[in-house]
Amino acid sequence: MADNALSENPFRALRIALGVALVCALLVSIAAVGLRPYYVANLEAERFSRLGAILDALDEETGPISINDVEARVVNLDTGGYSDVIDAATYNQRKAANDPNQSTAVPADLDLAGIKRRANHAVVYVVRNPDQTIEVVMLPVWGVGYQSALYGYLALAGNANQVVALRFYEHGETPGLGSRIQDPEWESLWTNKEIFDETGRIAIGVGKRSGEDREFQIDGISGATRTSMGVDGLVKFWLGEFGFGLFLERIRRGEA
Amino acid sequence: MAGKRWQTLVVPLIGDNPLTLQILGICSALAVTTSLDTALVMTIAVTCVLGMSGVSVSLLRKHLPRSIRIIVQITIIASLVIIVDLVLKAFFFEIGKRLSVFVGLIVTNCIVLGRAEGFAMRNGPLDSMLDGIGNGLGYGLVLMVVGAIRELLGHGSLFGMQILLPVSKGGGFEPLHLMLLPPSAFFIIACIIWFIRRKRPEQIEKPEFQVRLQTRGEQK
Numbered sequence: 385m386a387d388n389a390l391s392e393n394p395f396r397a398l399r400i401a402l403g404v405a406l407v408c409a410l411l412v413s414i415a416a417v418g419l420r421p422y423y424v425a426n427l428e429a430e431r432f433s434r435l436g437a438i439l440d441a442l443d444e445e446t447g448p449i450s451i452n453d454v455e456a457r458v459v460n461l462d463t464g465g466y467s468d469v470i471d472a473a474t475y476n477q478r479k480a481a482n483d484p485n486q487s488t489a490v491p492a493d494l495d496l497a498g499i500k501r502r503a504n505h506a507v508v509y510v511v512r513n514p515d516q517t518i519e520v521v522m523l524p525v526w527g528v529g530y531q532s533a534l535y536g537y538l539a540l541a542g543n544a545n546q547v548v549a550l551r552f553y554e555h556g557e558t559p560g561l562g563s564r565i566q567d568p569e570w571e572s573l574w575t576n577k578e579i580f581d582e583t584g585r586i587a588i589g590v591g592k593r594s595g596e597d598r599e600f601q602i603d604g605i606s607g608a609t610r611t612s613m614g615v616d617g618l619v620k621f622w623l624g625e626f627g628f629g630l631f632l633e634r635i636r637r638g639e640a
Numbered sequence: 641m642a643g644k645r646w647q648t649l650v651v652p653l654i655g656d657n658p659l660t661l662q663i664l665g666i667c668s669a670l671a672v673t674t675s676l677d678t679a680l681v682m683t684i685a686v687t688c689v690l691g692m693s694g695v696s697v698s699l700l701r702k703h704l705p706r707s708i709r710i711i712v713q714i715t716i717i718a719s720l721v722i723i724v725d726l727v728l729k730a731f732f733f734e735i736g737k738r739l740s741v742f743v744g745l746i747v748t749n750c751i752v753l754g755r756a757e758g759f760a761m762r763n764g765p766l767d768s769m770l771d772g773i774g775n776g777l778g779y780g781l782v783l784m785v786v787g788a789i790r791e792l793l794g795h796g797s798l799f800g801m802q803i804l805l806p807v808s809k810g811g812g813f814e815p816l817h818l819m820l821l822p823p824s825a826f827f828i829i830a831c832i833i834w835f836i837r838r839k840r841p842e843q844i845e846k847p848e849f850q851v852r853l854q855t856r857g858e859q860k
Contacts, residue, residue, distance in 0.1 A: 397705040404700070404712050408719035415723045422730035430733070559740040 434553040464630025496617035497527030518542040527618025530610035532556030544635040562611035590616035652778035664750040670825040679787030687776025694772030697760040794819030
């Protein structure tokens with residue numbers, strides 16, 4: 385019974401609790417750090433496969449294209465033009481967004497995507513027709529959903545006014561609810577939606593579809609209002625002046 | 641002695657199966673059995689967690705103060721589950737994505753805490769590990785049977801290989817969509833339980849109370 389009395393000593397309990405917590409924390413940390421390179425490689429593969437899926441859905445005329453053959457260009461978001469100073473293969477937009485020298489703070493009233501800082505450059509993928517006009521351009525987009533950051537690509541047609549696809553490749557939304565942003569059925573709703581109305585205002589968005597703006601609106605996901613609003617905000621943000629607005633203008637003028 | 645150890649490992653497969661006799665861990669069994677590959681990966685994950693948590697809890701059993709033992713057990717189990725989840729994300733990314741939250745939910749799987757509290761706290765590390773692995777395999781056995789039935793009747797395939805050609809692809813097999821919905825796993829597990837208890841009547845529990853017919857005089 386002496387042993388039992390010892391067991392109930394509160395300091396002993398505290399020591400054991402701390403010891404177990406420390407060992408567990410150490411093991412989890414080692415696993416997390418050690419396995420991270422593999423996880424990152426998987427995410428990168430996932431990003432490419434999602435980009436490839438957009439290409440696969442394109443017209444058969446261009447034939448099967450691999451994402452490796454597609455032109456990757458760095459866009460300067462402040463001017464809307466291409467930048468040749470930065471190498472598209474090594475540029476890391478996420479790192480740049482945290483570096484004050486490579487990013488710009490987004491004014492709170494314009495920050496529809498909830499990202500606070502926006503990298504000054506972005507890598508876009510351009511698929512060209514035989515006559516060198518743009519067939520599809522794929523823009524990287526990201527923003528805050530319900531409980532995680534959503535990363536995806538928004539593919540636009542060459543007129544910069546029609547959506548080809550919106551594909552997310554990384555998110556941590558609630559499985560079965562917010563995660564339906566990757567549901568093929570929901571993804572298909574984006575295809576052929578128009579972006580700007582006659583006045584040039586960004587009209588595309590997620591919300592209730594009413595009779596008149598059917599060509600602009602995508603149904604929200606029921607049970608995932610915050611995620612739907614997050615997608616709405618990030619699409620509007622990245623198409624707007626602080627996102628790819630200037631670049632899209634150049635495309636429309638045929639200068640990209 | 642060796643015979644007893646063997647028993648520890650084998651009895652949970654059918655004789656004392658966590659799913660069919662103790663009716664534990666049903667929730668995850670509904671969720672991960674739409675196809676065989678997810679069921680297999682879940683089986684491996686749960687078996688690993690059960691085996692390792694058995695050893696760890698058993699090693700600590702003499703030092704664990706009664707007042708905090710459940711919290712310590714859960715801490716150990718949760719850490720193991722996180723590690724298994726990280727391994728899945730690193731090496732089995734696609735399947736890990738389809739299992740989504742259910743790997744994380746192994747923490748709350750009653751089987752794991754049940755074996756830690758019910759067995760590992762009272763037995764040595766080796767026995768506890770065997771008991772954990774046995775229970776994991778017992779859980780997995782049911783998972784695989786349910787997964788096989790659901791995938792075969794729901795998709796016409798096993799491990800993703802098409803066995804019955806569905807009508808949509810020109811074959812003669814009409815997929816049963818009910819099989820892809822969670823309730824079908826309930827029906828299948830119920831049938832398995834019925835079948836096992838039919839073969840082994842000793843598993844049939846005595847009713848806890850007799851239903852007494854209400855007579856009119858007793859109404860209030």
